[in-house]
Amino acid sequence: LDTAPRLVIIGGAEDRTGECVILRKFVSLAGGAAARIVVLPAASEIASQLGVEYSELFRSFGAQHVEALAIETREAAKDTAAIALVSGASGLFLTGGDQLRLMNLLGGTQLDVEIHRRSAQGMVVGGTSAGAAVMSATMIVDGHSDAPRLGTVQTGPGLELIRGVIIDQHFAQRGRIGRLLSVVALFPHELGIGIDEDTALVVESNVGVVLGRGAVTVLDAGEATTNEAVDVRSGEGITLSGVRLHSLPAGRRFDFSQRALV
Amino acid sequence: LDTAPRLVIIGGAEDRTGECVILRKFVSLAGGAAARIVVLPAASEIASQLGVEYSELFRSFGAQHVEALAIETREAAKDTAAIALVSGASGLFLTGGDQLRLMNLLGGTQLDVEIHRRSAQGMVVGGTSAGAAVMSATMIVDGHSDAPRLGTVQTGPGLELIRGVIIDQHFAQRGRIGRLLSVVALFPHELGIGIDEDTALVVESNVGVVLGRGAVTVLDAGEATTNEAVDVRSGEGITLSGVRLHSLPAGRRFDFSQRALV
Numbered sequence: 067l068d069t070a071p072r073l074v075i076i077g078g079a080e081d082r083t084g085e086c087v088i089l090r091k092f093v094s095l096a097g098g099a100a101a102r103i104v105v106l107p108a109a110s111e112i113a114s115q116l117g118v119e120y121s122e123l124f125r126s127f128g129a130q131h132v133e134a135l136a137i138e139t140r141e142a143a144k145d146t147a148a149i150a151l152v153s154g155a156s157g158l159f160l161t162g163g164d165q166l167r168l169m170n171l172l173g174g175t176q177l178d179v180e181i182h183r184r185s186a187q188g189m190v191v192g193g194t195s196a197g198a199a200v201m202s203a204t205m206i207v208d209g210h211s212d213a214p215r216l217g218t219v220q221t222g223p224g225l226e227l228i229r230g231v232i233i234d235q236h237f238a239q240r241g242r243i244g245r246l247l248s249v250v251a252l253f254p255h256e257l258g259i260g261i262d263e264d265t266a267l268v269v270e271s272n273v274g275v276v277l278g279r280g281a282v283t284v285l286d287a288g289e290a291t292t293n294e295a296v297d298v299r300s301g302e303g304i305t306l307s308g309v310r311l312h313s314l315p316a317g318r319r320f321d322f323s324q325r326a327l328v
Numbered sequence: 329l330d331t332a333p334r335l336v337i338i339g340g341a342e343d344r345t346g347e348c349v350i351l352r353k354f355v356s357l358a359g360g361a362a363a364r365i366v367v368l369p370a371a372s373e374i375a376s377q378l379g380v381e382y383s384e385l386f387r388s389f390g391a392q393h394v395e396a397l398a399i400e401t402r403e404a405a406k407d408t409a410a411i412a413l414v415s416g417a418s419g420l421f422l423t424g425g426d427q428l429r430l431m432n433l434l435g436g437t438q439l440d441v442e443i444h445r446r447s448a449q450g451m452v453v454g455g456t457s458a459g460a461a462v463m464s465a466t467m468i469v470d471g472h473s474d475a476p477r478l479g480t481v482q483t484g485p486g487l488e489l490i491r492g493v494i495i496d497q498h499f500a501q502r503g504r505i506g507r508l509l510s511v512v513a514l515f516p517h518e519l520g521i522g523i524d525e526d527t528a529l530v531v532e533s534n535v536g537v538v539l540g541r542g543a544v545t546v547l548d549a550g551e552a553t554t555n556e557a558v559d560v561r562s563g564e565g566i567t568l569s570g571v572r573l574h575s576l577p578a579g580r581r582f583d584f585s586q587r588a589l590v
Binding site: 212213214215238239240241243244247262263265279280281283285291302303304305306307308309310311312313314315316318326327 | 474475476477500501502503505506509524525527541542543545547553564565566567568569570571572573574575576577578580588589
């Protein structure tokens with residue numbers, strides 16, 4: 067039976083030296099001491115270093131079974147031992163790096179299929195920065211936009227672990243509201259989710275709870291008017307009027323299906 | 329008879345070497361060749377330099393009567409020659425600098441009274457950066473806030489040339505959405521107006537038209553729910569749900585009394 071995904075979506079730069087509220091939450095959701103955690107650092111060019119670092123952290127929180135999975139080629143994503151590792155995992159952690167690199171290595175492989183199968187069975191997936199961006203069906207690949215502007219933000223298909231949202235990270239710190247507005251203007255049926263650094267959205271049963279130091283910003287263009295795709299040429303400013311914005315600090319719960327604060 | 333204020337509210341870093349669309353608009357509204365323009369650089373610590381620079385620019389656009397007014401003490405703001413200059417002006421330009429410095433020098437002086445009298449008679453007031461921030465009744469003095477958080481943003485009384493709005497500048501470039509959300513959470517009856525660099529809101533008859541390279545972001549918390557002042561302690565995150573956001577590129581018109589795109 068498929069369940070709603072269980073995700074820990076982290077806006078990057080999460081605390082790894084102090085109380086580590088967010089990373090401890092991931093371990094706890096994955097089963098605590100009994101958790102079987104796989105760290106997948108494939109998004110990063112310093113994958114082995116991040117693999118070791120996160121593995122040691124998760125062990126220091128009491129998880130007894132933690133393995134880092136090195137995937138440096140698409141061939142490696144067919145390896146039966148790698149697939150078996152994910153088959154037995156209660157938690158999968160995607161590090162930061164480059165979201166396109168992760169999708170290029172993983173997309174459509176048997177490992178990818180296995181991740182989806184296990185996610186549907188209740189495996190917790192955590193991801194930070196690029197590892198957070200890849201979770202949605204449509205992900206932001208690149209692009210900077212001061213003001214919402216057509217054609218300045220590139221999107222592509224993501225891992226599709228969660229539907230109906232587009233995730234952006236390092237949100238306040240990199241001033242990404244214009245970039246996320248550009249995307250929801252194009253895809254007003256999707257909620258734009260901007261996650262600050264050292265902040266996470268913990269998703270279970272289609273409800274997200276905010277955890278950490280910053281805020282999660284939800285942009286709902288469902289009832290907004292926009293001139294996008296009607297009379298805007300590439301590079302021109304996009305008009306958005308009536309976007310609903312929610313700014314949620316730690317402890318707040320947001321229901322994605324209702325598009326509303328709980 | 330009092331008229332609605334005529335304002336050119338600039339988000340800072342406006343083009344001064346290229347087509348100068350925004351500064352030319354200010355001169356044109358002030359009367360073009362026949363304009364009588366006073367540059368007031370009192371917000372700046374390099375006042376005389378800015379006074380010369382803007383005066384030369386405005387003259388280069390064809391304005392024949394341009395004077396820079398040096399106000400370095402509150403005494404100088406009582407000077408009858410200074411007051412006479414504003415009495416005869418069709419346009420007043422407030423440079424960037426420190427909004428608190430400008431208010432400290434100007435606030436409550438006879439020059440301040442004269443500026444209001446002339447503004448009510450139709451004198452155009454232009455201002456950039458700090459010169460834009462001071463235009464509202466409540467101005468943002470200082471404060472940075474990644475996520476909306478109580479007590480992190482200081483506000484104070486501004487020049488009160490326009491009612492019902494709070495202006496923030498360098499908006500996208502300095503990632504100030506959190507800061508402006510913090511303020512509209514406190515004052516939900518005021519519209520938060522975030523103006524990007526090299527972008528202006530030209531206000532006439534309670535309608536603002538966007539001019540320049542970036543966007544003007546309007547935050548309307550009028551129908552939002554917020555926990556501010558109810559259960560938030562200083563430094564804690566503010567929850568805002570249902571803020572209406574408008575993102576307006578050049579050419580768009582916004583009606584402040586209707587709180588809606590025209």
